[in-house]
Amino acid sequence: MLKAFMVTVHPPKPMNLKGVIWQPPPPQWIKCNTDGATTPTASACGGIFRNSNAEFLC
Numbered sequence: 001m002l003k004a005f006m007v008t009v010h011p012p013k014p015m016n017l018k019g020v021i022w023q024p025p026p027p028q029w030i031k032c033n034t035d036g037a038t039t040p041t042a043s044a045c046g047g048i049f050r051n052s053n054a055e056f057l058c
Contacts, residue, residue, distance in 0.1 A: 027052045
């Protein structure tokens with residue numbers, strides 16, 4: 001079918017990963033870090049809350 005419509009299929013490109021160093025928020029603040037991912041059939045997300053002492057809150 002793809003050939004009939006002259007569609008060129010390209011393999012997925014390798015991901016470029018980058019290291020990240022977490023920085024705490026100022027005193028009396030809470031930082032929320034989130035991330036997500038998706039595919040053609042599913043998706044997901046998550047998050048974390050930490051205070052200025054890097055303590056896990058939820």
